[in-house]
Amino acid sequence: MTPAGQPVLQVLALTKRYGDLEAVAGIDFEVAAGEIFALIGPNGAGKTTTLRMVATILKPTSGEILANGCDAVADPDRMRQQISYLPEEAGAYKNLKAIDYLRFVADIFFEDRERAARAVAVGREVSGLGDRLDDKLGSYSKGMTRKLLLARTVMTEPALAILDEPTSGLDVINAIELRERIKQMARDGMSVLLSSHNMLEIEYLSDRVAMIAAGRIHATGTPAELKERYSAENLEQVFAQVARDGKEVVR
Amino acid sequence: MRRFLVLLKKELGELINLQTLLPFAVVVLMFMGLGQTLSSVNAEADASVVVAVADRDGGVLAGVVTAALEQAGLEPVAVTSTIDDSTAADILDEAGADIAVEIPEGFSAALAAGEQQHVESWARVRNFSIVGNQDIAALGTALEVVNSTVAAAIGAEAAPDVPPVMLQRPVITSEHVMVGDNTAEASASAVMGFVSQQTMFIPIVLFLVIVFAAQMIATAVATEKENKTLETLLSYPVSRTSIVTSKMVAAGLVALLAAGAYMFGMSEYMNGIESSFSGGPGSEAALQASDAVMRQLGLTFSTSDYLMLGLTLFASILTALAIAIILGAFAENVKSVGTLIMPLMVLLLIPYFLTMFLDLSVLPDAARYAVLAIPFTYPFITGPNLFLGNYGIVWWGIGYQLVWFAIFVTMAARVFSSDRILTMKLSWGRKKK
Numbered sequence: 001m002t003p004a005g006q007p008v009l010q011v012l013a014l015t016k017r018y019g020d021l022e023a024v025a026g027i028d029f030e031v032a033a034g035e036i037f038a039l040i041g042p043n044g045a046g047k048t049t050t051l052r053m054v055a056t057i058l059k060p061t062s063g064e065i066l067a068n069g070c071d072a073v074a075d076p077d078r079m080r081q082q083i084s085y086l087p088e089e090a091g092a093y094k095n096l097k098a099i100d101y102l103r104f105v106a107d108i109f110f111e112d113r114e115r116a117a118r119a120v121a122v123g124r125e126v127s128g129l130g131d132r133l134d135d136k137l138g139s140y141s142k143g144m145t146r147k148l149l150l151a152r153t154v155m156t157e158p159a160l161a162i163l164d165e166p167t168s169g170l171d172v173i174n175a176i177e178l179r180e181r182i183k184q185m186a187r188d189g190m191s192v193l194l195s196s197h198n199m200l201e202i203e204y205l206s207d208r209v210a211m212i213a214a215g216r217i218h219a220t221g222t223p224a225e226l227k228e229r230y231s232a233e234n235l236e237q238v239f240a241q242v243a244r245d246g247k248e249v250v251r
Numbered sequence: 252m253r254r255f256l257v258l259l260k261k262e263l264g265e266l267i268n269l270q271t272l273l274p275f276a277v278v279v280l281m282f283m284g285l286g287q288t289l290s291s292v293n294a295e296a297d298a299s300v301v302v303a304v305a306d307r308d309g310g311v312l313a314g315v316v317t318a319a320l321e322q323a324g325l326e327p328v329a330v331t332s333t334i335d336d337s338t339a340a341d342i343l344d345e346a347g348a349d350i351a352v353e354i355p356e357g358f359s360a361a362l363a364a365g366e367q368q369h370v371e372s373w374a375r376v377r378n379f380s381i382v383g384n385q386d387i388a389a390l391g392t393a394l395e396v397v398n399s400t401v402a403a404a405i406g407a408e409a410a411p412d413v414p415p416v417m418l419q420r421p422v423i424t425s426e427h428v429m430v431g432d433n434t435a436e437a438s439a440s441a442v443m444g445f446v447s448q449q450t451m452f453i454p455i456v457l458f459l460v461i462v463f464a465a466q467m468i469a470t471a472v473a474t475e476k477e478n479k480t481l482e483t484l485l486s487y488p489v490s491r492t493s494i495v496t497s498k499m500v501a502a503g504l505v506a507l508l509a510a511g512a513y514m515f516g517m518s519e520y521m522n523g524i525e526s527s528f529s530g531g532p533g534s535e536a537a538l539q540a541s542d543a544v545m546r547q548l549g550l551t552f553s554t555s556d557y558l559m560l561g562l563t564l565f566a567s568i569l570t571a572l573a574i575a576i577i578l579g580a581f582a583e584n585v586k587s588v589g590t591l592i593m594p595l596m597v598l599l600l601i602p603y604f605l606t607m608f609l610d611l612s613v614l615p616d617a618a619r620y621a622v623l624a625i626p627f628t629y630p631f632i633t634g635p636n637l638f639l640g641n642y643g644i645v646w647w648g649i650g651y652q653l654v655w656f657a658i659f660v661t662m663a664a665r666v667f668s669s670d671r672i673l674t675m676k677l678s679w680g681r682k683k684k
Contacts, residue, residue, distance in 0.1 A: 052482075055486045057485040057670075080487060085482075085486040089479045090480070091479035096261075107254070107257040108254055108258070109488060
């Protein structure tokens with residue numbers, strides 16, 4: 001689907017203003033096919049706003065977002081076919097059985113019943129919830145819901161998965177499992193735009209990282225490159241330094 | 252289309268569950284039960300309205316009084332003690348009655364001598380419901396019968412040549428009622444009573460259905476926000492119009508279902524009341540006669556009338572849904588829905604109460620136009636206008652409501668396709684500088 005060398009996602013001079021507040025102040029980045037790209041930065045840096053704009057649920061004040069040539073602003077309906085979004089705080093319909101929730105989402109994404117059934121099969125497998133999929137979502141724990149939602153996000157095999165804090169609320173074992181799964185899907189060609197506060201997770205998962213603070217990208221590179229540039233031992237130190245820089249920018 | 256149906260199924264699944272169905276099943280059963288209780292209570296009451304009769308005279312005309320009471324459908328029980336205000340309660344208890352009549356000493360002789368006589372009666376009010384006081388109503392009727400029967404008895408003595416009917420009821424009135432272009436022979440007050448009885452439940456149903464629909468859709472939006480499913484839903488490849496319309500259609504369908512159920516329950520209730528008023532199966536003929544009068548006067552709904560009433564209600568539900576979905580977008584959680592739909596409730600309550608108590612034409616011009624500007628006024632005035640043959644205003648009302656619907660539904664679609672659906676919330680007086 002993706003022409004060789006062409007990025008799956010292109011973000012150009014993207015800004016978002018809420019009144020006087022500039023949440024995102026002109027950022028550019030690209031995500032290649034099969035690449036896991038992470039946005040990291042302090043609270044209020046503009047990460048979630050950026051992800052929401054890419055997910056077409058917020059309209060940019062200016063700038064461009066292109067996914068496989070689809071324009072998120074001009075043609076959001078086509079853009080939504082390319083992407084799948086997992087918000088940081090997400091829930092599911094409590095009156096539904098987990099499996100029916102997967103079916104509902106698959107039917108929304110695919111007109112073709114066979115294609116939808118295939119997506120449900122992927123979701124069932126990725127969730128790892130087995131028989132519990134026949135239970136109502138109202139009875140699910142936070143961790144189970146998160147696993148199901150992640151399965152829901154990737155089961156449609158989108159060109160780009162947008163994951164906001166994918167493993168938040170999960171225990172260590174579950175988190176490791178999910179990260180492994182995300183990596184596997186990226187190897188199979190799915191691009192991932194990620195945001196997380198867990199530097200361990202970022203370091204393990206990401207091919208490239210953008211450090212964002214006060215609505216601006218301060219540095220982009222592989223985890224190794226960033227550590228070198230900030231002469232830090234790990235990404236946490238890089239993060240701390242960028243956060244300080246961000247505050248200075250605000251002042 | 253398939254996507255829309257998938258969404259619709261999901262919305263219906265959320266709306267139709269035990270929690271939402273139970274309240275209106277209870278209401279319907281309550282109405283039906285109430286109707287049945289009313290008719291059975293009355294059948295019992297009709298069987299024996301006991302009246303305690305203290306005959307202190309014992310003369311011929313006193314006998315006529317007792318016979319007349321019996322003729323009026325009461326069951327006289329003779330008591331021997333003198334009735335006065337202090338003893339009445341005990342006497343009634345003893346006789347097992349709630350009404351009592353005392354015929355004074357010398358009653359027959361004094362009447363024969365041409366003197367007016369007093370008959371005293373006592374009625375015990377046990378409660379203030381319509382059905383609970385049928386004994387008292389029966390006493391009133393019976394005393395009228397007593398007067399005319401005694402008059403006939405005295406007349407038969409004094410003027411044997413005059414037929415007793417002439418003395419009882421020399422003037423026969425024939426009332427004619429005109430409604431619009433139609434005229435029928437009937438008592439105007441009876442017609443008014445019948446119509447208000449028949450139509451009082453339509454506004455109640457209208458009010459309930461519109462509020463129910465509005466509440467459902469606002470809750471549906473608030474639930475998506477509270478359960479954090481809205482953000483994900485908005486990122487799915489479905490048009491925002493589909494999201495809005497699937498919610499509206501689902502709420503509209505459930506509301507119409509509820510309307511049907513309420514109508515059914517109410518009509519059972521009204522049937523119960525009617526048979527209790529008309530006094531059981533014996534007056535079936537009377538009921539049919541009044542039906543014929545109503546039809547002659549055009550005071551029954553034809554199929555096309557029902558259709559127009561239905562269209563008006565449908566337009567109101569649509570308008571209410573479009574307003575409520577916007578109000579629901581302000582909600583941060585389900586709890587706040589009640590407060591948020593208050594403006595809509597006010598818009599409904601104004602025409603509801605105004606049309607219940609008065610005719611809009613008596614309002615000063617400015618007030619009348621203000622009330623007519625509220626789209627929800629039209630369902631409440633449609634019934635009477637159909638009776639009076641004012642079809643113009645009915646069609647105008649339908650069109651006027653649809654215009655509002657178009658405006659609000661466009662606004663709703665705008666809200667859902669902009670950032671506002673996620674960022675909009677009420678923050679009175681907490682605006683940042």
